[in-house]
Amino acid sequence: MPFGRSHHRAAPLLAALLALGASVAAQAPEGFDSSRAYAHVRDQVALGPRPAGSPANQKLREYIVRTLARSGYKVVEQPFAASTPVGQVKMANLIATLPGERPERIAIASHFDTKPIDEFRFVGANDGGSSTGVLLELARVLKDRPKPRLTIEFLFFDGEEAWGEWRAPNHTYGSRHYVTAARTAGTLASLEALLLLDMIGDRSLNLRRDTNSTPWLTDLVWATARRLGHGAHFLDEPFPVEDDHIPFLRAGVPAVDLIDLDYADWHQAGDTLDKVSARSLQVVGDVVLAALPEIEARLLKAK
Amino acid sequence: MIDSLIFDWNRIGAPPRPPVVILNDETLRDGLQSPSVRSPGIDQKIRILHLIDALGIGSADVGLPGAGPHVAADVERLVREIADARLSVKPNCAARTHVNDIRPIAEIVQRTGMPVECCTFIGSSPIRQFTEGWTLDWLLRSTEEAITFAVREGLEVMYVTEDTTRANPETLRTIYGCAIGAGATRICVADTVGHATPVGASAVVRFVAQVIKDAGAAVGIDWHGHRDRDLAVINSIAALEAGASRVHGAALGIGERVGNTPMDLLLVNLVLMGYIECDLHHLEAYCHAVSEACGVPIPDNYPVIGRDAFRTATGVHAAAVVKAWKKGDRELMDAVYSAIPASLVGREQEIEVGPMSGRSNVTYWLEKRGIPASEQVVDRVFQRAKASPRVLTEAEILAEVYR
Numbered sequence: 001m002p003f004g005r006s007h008h009r010a011a012p013l014l015a016a017l018l019a020l021g022a023s024v025a026a027q028a029p030e031g032f033d034s035s036r037a038y039a040h041v042r043d044q045v046a047l048g049p050r051p052a053g054s055p056a057n058q059k060l061r062e063y064i065v066r067t068l069a070r071s072g073y074k075v076v077e078q079p080f081a082a083s084t085p086v087g088q089v090k091m092a093n094l095i096a097t098l099p100g101e102r103p104e105r106i107a108i109a110s111h112f113d114t115k116p117i118d119e120f121r122f123v124g125a126n127d128g129g130s131s132t133g134v135l136l137e138l139a140r141v142l143k144d145r146p147k148p149r150l151t152i153e154f155l156f157f158d159g160e161e162a163w164g165e166w167r168a169p170n171h172t173y174g175s176r177h178y179v180t181a182a183r184t185a186g187t188l189a190s191l192e193a194l195l196l197l198d199m200i201g202d203r204s205l206n207l208r209r210d211t212n213s214t215p216w217l218t219d220l221v222w223a224t225a226r227r228l229g230h231g232a233h234f235l236d237e238p239f240p241v242e243d244d245h246i247p248f249l250r251a252g253v254p255a256v257d258l259i260d261l262d263y264a265d266w267h268q269a270g271d272t273l274d275k276v277s278a279r280s281l282q283v284v285g286d287v288v289l290a291a292l293p294e295i296e297a298r299l300l301k302a303k
Numbered sequence: 304m305i306d307s308l309i310f311d312w313n314r315i316g317a318p319p320r321p322p323v324v325i326l327n328d329e330t331l332r333d334g335l336q337s338p339s340v341r342s343p344g345i346d347q348k349i350r351i352l353h354l355i356d357a358l359g360i361g362s363a364d365v366g367l368p369g370a371g372p373h374v375a376a377d378v379e380r381l382v383r384e385i386a387d388a389r390l391s392v393k394p395n396c397a398a399r400t401h402v403n404d405i406r407p408i409a410e411i412v413q414r415t416g417m418p419v420e421c422c423t424f425i426g427s428s429p430i431r432q433f434t435e436g437w438t439l440d441w442l443l444r445s446t447e448e449a450i451t452f453a454v455r456e457g458l459e460v461m462y463v464t465e466d467t468t469r470a471n472p473e474t475l476r477t478i479y480g481c482a483i484g485a486g487a488t489r490i491c492v493a494d495t496v497g498h499a500t501p502v503g504a505s506a507v508v509r510f511v512a513q514v515i516k517d518a519g520a521a522v523g524i525d526w527h528g529h530r531d532r533d534l535a536v537i538n539s540i541a542a543l544e545a546g547a548s549r550v551h552g553a554a555l556g557i558g559e560r561v562g563n564t565p566m567d568l569l570l571v572n573l574v575l576m577g578y579i580e581c582d583l584h585h586l587e588a589y590c591h592a593v594s595e596a597c598g599v600p601i602p603d604n605y606p607v608i609g610r611d612a613f614r615t616a617t618g619v620h621a622a623a624v625v626k627a628w629k630k631g632d633r634e635l636m637d638a639v640y641s642a643i644p645a646s647l648v649g650r651e652q653e654i655e656v657g658p659m660s661g662r663s664n665v666t667y668w669l670e671k672r673g674i675p676a677s678e679q680v681v682d683r684v685f686q687r688a689k690a691s692p693r694v695l696t697e698a699e700i701l702a703e704v705y706r
Binding site (some may be wrong): 074076078095097098099100103105151152153181182184185186187189190191 | 704
């Protein structure tokens with residue numbers, strides 16, 4: 001059930017007014033709307049399983065392009081052919097850019113494919129769906145705000161999931177392709193940070209600190225979460241994760257992965273819409289929005 | 304600062320600013336007489352009327368109700384809209400110099416309670432008189448009857464002499480005397496076939512001003528131009544400088560044959576010359592509304608409004624614009640290669656990438672959109688542009704960035 005519209009930027013006072021039933025939404029800046037993010041998750045699930053190379057995956061790409069176009073983004077498709085255990089698979093990342101005052105950029109990313117599983121119908125509401133829904137909503141909200149100091153790049157990766165067992169190089173096809181292409185093009189140097197979102201819709205949201213992620217970036221996000229009163233969802237327990245951020249880290253780009261792997265339906269038929277909570281999407285959306293200016297400030301200070 | 308960087312030769316020997324400059328919009332009457340236009344629906348006409356008002360245009364010809372009940376119904380609806388929406392634009396209607404055309408206007412005024420100026424027209428040149436078999440007596444009789452009727456009905460009358468720019472001065476003097484005597488408050492000098500040059504426009508308006516002065520009447524002069532020789536805008540300016548106080552135009556220059564004076568370009572020039580003050584941010588909407596409603600496409604190279612008006616792909620031009628951009632000076636950027644600031648009409652300078660482009664075009668194009676611009680990327684796009692017979696599309700440029 002959707003959590004509904006929220007305008008968290010004005011924090012406790014506004015929350016109190018809303019609780020009293022006062023309508024002050026018109027005066028608040030447009031906030032992250034978890035009901036919109038949730039609707040995106042629902043729409044993705046309605047497409048069925050969306051593994052890389054499938055017609056549903058193609059339909060989802062069209063959905064992402066359409067959704068972003070409504071907010072005024074021109075989406076670029078980055079097509080490539082990936083060598084997988086099932087042969088060559090045509091994949092495509094999607095990239096949308098919000099120009100900032102400076103050309104250096106921060107990327108916010110999610111994979112949009114779902115794990116190819118033959119044994120049962122796997123629709124990846126949380127794994128693939130939740131973070132893609134949040135990323136689409138973040139793009140909408142940020143477009144309506146004043147121009148950011150650094151450019152923001154929204155990256156939608158294809159082919160994160162492995163065919164069968166997760167063993168290199170049978171995973172993270174899209175992110176690896178992006179990094180290789182950007183390195184060749186000489187554009188990786190101006191990418192200053194990556195915020196990766198994955199599986200962030202679980203009703204009981206428990207984000208643990210990924211030990212592969214860049215410590216200062218993780219610290220900053222976790223501190224922001226605490227500041228917003230979401231500390232209970234951002235646990236201090238360390239654990240290592242391999243995900244789409246690894247190719248970036250290897251290329252020297254600071255990156256943080258926000259992922260909740262403590263999820264009973266991970267890669268199970270039960271990863272369905274009812275497991276996704278708009279409240280969790282809201283928490284992550286709010287934390288990312290609040291962390292962005294601080295990440296900008298930190299990066300600009302280093303210049 | 305920009306003023307100190309531009310020596311404006313246009314000011315050398317320039318005549319003084321005309322004391323009164325009013326605009327009259329002919330889009331919804333003469334504009335619709337273009338053989339190529341599709342007649343807009345009433346909702347589209349209302350939208351256009353609102354945009355005419357938003358541009359601060361003083362008056363608008365909303366149709367010739369004598370043409371039939373369908374036109375009369377539209378005219379009445381538009382007059383009501385002006386009243387209901389409290390628009391500032393004043394309505395007027397065309398009519399032949401005949402009671403049958405004037406009566407429907409008077410009836411609309413009765414029903415709406417809104418004053419509507421009656422613009423009653425008659426041919427005045429010898430070539431027209433000869434072809435039609437009109438005598439001067441007939442002209443005078445028609446003029447007197449029609450204007451007397453209109454004035455008795457309480458209408459303000461503008462007497463429009465068709466083909467004035469090819470009419471004999473003595474004929475004009477005689478019929479204007481008659482019209483003024485019958486109660487006309489304005490005289491419209493019509494360059495009906497687009498014959499005039501600026502010298503001719505100036506001469507005929509000065510002559511008419513003298514006739515009015517000799518008659519001792521307080522009568523204003525209108526100039527109604529056509530663009531057959533593509534001199535319509537400059538003729539209108541010449542007419543104002545010679546003593547006209549109201550000039551006519553139609554959006555995108557639509558109208559009879561190749562059209563009327565383009566109102567949009569007339570407005571822009573009058574603003575740039577300091578003859579009027581007006582917010583031109585609605586100009587694009589006005590032109591596009593008329594373009595869509597009338598099925599008249601706007602050519603890419605149409606000044607100010609066309610797609611290419613502030614767009615360049617040439618290396619030298621773009622380099623100068625980009626240098627101004629890098630100085631962070633919008634005004635400089637808008638003036639260095641442009642006589643008309645794009646911001647005047649709410650637009651921006653656009654730089655494209657094509658075979659004539661330099662690397663600065665590519666860098667600007669990418670940076671403007673926040674697309675990462677490394678040397679390699681700029682080089683890739685630059686090479687592709689050099690090999691292309693035309694300006695690259697957005698997709699072609701982005702494909703080079705992310706391949």
